[in-house]
Amino acid sequence: MIRLHDNLSSGNGYKARLLLTQFGIPFERIEYDIDRSETRTPEFLERINPNGRVPVLETASGDFLPESNAILFYLADGTAFLPEEKFERAQVLSWMFFEQYSHEPNIATPRFWITHGIEITAERRAVLEQKRELGYAALGVMERRLAGRRFLVGDRYSIADIALYAYTHVANEGGFDLGPYPAVRAWLDRCASQPGHIPITAG
Amino acid sequence: MIRLHDNLSSGNGYKARLLLTQFGIPFERIEYDIDRSETRTPEFLERINPNGRVPVLETASGDFLPESNAILFYLADGTAFLPEEKFERAQVLSWMFFEQYSHEPNIATPRFWITHGIEITAERRAVLEQKRELGYAALGVMERRLAGRRFLVGDRYSIADIALYAYTHVANEGGFDLGPYPAVRAWLDRCASQPGHIPITAG
Incomplete structure (x- = not known):
């Protein structure tokens, strides 16, 4: 059986949980307490992911695959969920790289700090302000793309949508206001109404 | 003809230039002065990339694809250069997402600040120290992977190697010392000896 090395509060972990559930693939979920650095133990680094992060997918044959996207x-x-056509397939990847570079570091980190009770020092406040600006810029890029479109690529729900849904739909938990992004909000509703959808809190 | 919207100092742009050259694909390179924000003009954002970044590949049919990887x-x-086997293909992507999330932001940014003469304020110094620590951690992950291996995935030069070669081979320009990473250094030499290799400065 597939195993998912995971943390329930992680939007990156949620991407994998959501897709596995939508595919009806049974899996065993192994929870790590990231506040206690359980993904940084020598055993975890040696056997599961040298980069010390979850999620990691463990295949039925015991191979480990890190990186949510x-x-x-x-x-x-x-x-x-992944177009066959070569350019569309590359566009899906383009949005997923956008997510990891321009979106997640700015939208997920404020949520993590707030929801995990990390102390906001003067230094972190400066970082937070910069992330706020860059996070809104990323939401602006999505708004422009989604105006007049149903999904990010090819008019069909794909893993690009799952990748960006994960942290966008909880951006408010990091202090972001989605009010000025109507196309993003309509798209979030569209993603949430897909068959087999589960909330981020479902383990 | 393919066009590459590019900046010559960019390691991300270099990835595309290197692969196009290794494939012998002719392309027209369009240079943008990023110090003058030429990728943030209304026209660029509207027509080429709403995220205001290069490289962007423009296909022969006039479609635009951002995101180097x-x-x-x-x-x-x-x-x-991209394995057919499903798990190996996913591993290539896993290393490319590692590059954009854990490697590039920490290894490329110090190089950019130094080589583009950005003033290192007290705030930037604190950020730089953190990036130094995370950058060395990323190099450590690579060192562990490359010890006893010729290339990152499947014993063959692939786009995972190109993606990580781009900023690793100029990490010293951002103040990183690759001395303690012998497997990484041997792998850099291996990448540089591939047929059709060009330096980052080749336009």
């Missing part, structure tokens, strides 16, 4: 690609390859 | 995937799809 690589997990999405692996699971969706050959399904309707 | 998505460009690599698009160009390498169906070639020996």
Whole structure:
């Protein structure tokens, strides 16, 4: 059986949980307490992920795959959630790289600090202000893309949507106001109404 | 003809230039002065990339593809530079997402600040120290992976190697010392000896 090395509060972990559930693939979820650095133990670094992060997908044959968006690609390859056409497939990846570079570091980190009770020092406040600006810029890029479109790529729900849904739909928990982003909000509703959708809190 | 919207000092742009050259694909390179924000003009944001960044690949049919690693995937799809086997293909992507999340922001940014003459304020110094620590951690992850291996995935030069070569081989320009990373250094030499290799400064 597939195992998912995971943390329930993680939007990156949620991407994998959501897709596995939508595919009806049974999996065993192994929870790590990231506040206690359980993904940084020598055993974890040696056996599961030298980068000390979850999620990591463990295949039925015991191979380990880190990086949430690589997990999405692996699971969706050959399904309707990942276009076959070469340019569309590259566009899906383009949005997933956008997510990891321009979106997640700015939108997920404020949520993590707030919801995990990290002390906001003067230094962190300066970082937070910069992330706020860059996070809103990323939401602006999405708004422009989603105006007049149903989904990010090819008019069909794909893993690009899952990758960006994960932290966008809880951006408010990090202090972001989605009010000025109507196309993003309509798209969030569209994603949430897909068959097999589960909330981020479902383990 | 393919066009590459680019900046010559960018390691992300270099990834695309290197692969296009190794494939012998002719392309027109369009240079943007990022110090003068030429990728943030209304026209660029409207027509080329709403995220205001290069590289962007413009296909022969006039479609635009941002994100360096998505460009690599698009160009390498169906070639020996991207494994056909499903898990290996996902591993290539896993290393490319590692590059954009854990490696590039920490290793490329110090180089950018230093080589573009950005003033190192007290605030930037604190950020730099953190990036130094995280950058060395990323190099440590690579060192562990490359000890006893020729390339990152499947014993063959792939776009995962190109993605990580781009900023690792100029990490010293950002103040990183690769001395303690012998497996990384041997791998850099291996990448540089591939047929069709060009330096980052080749336009």
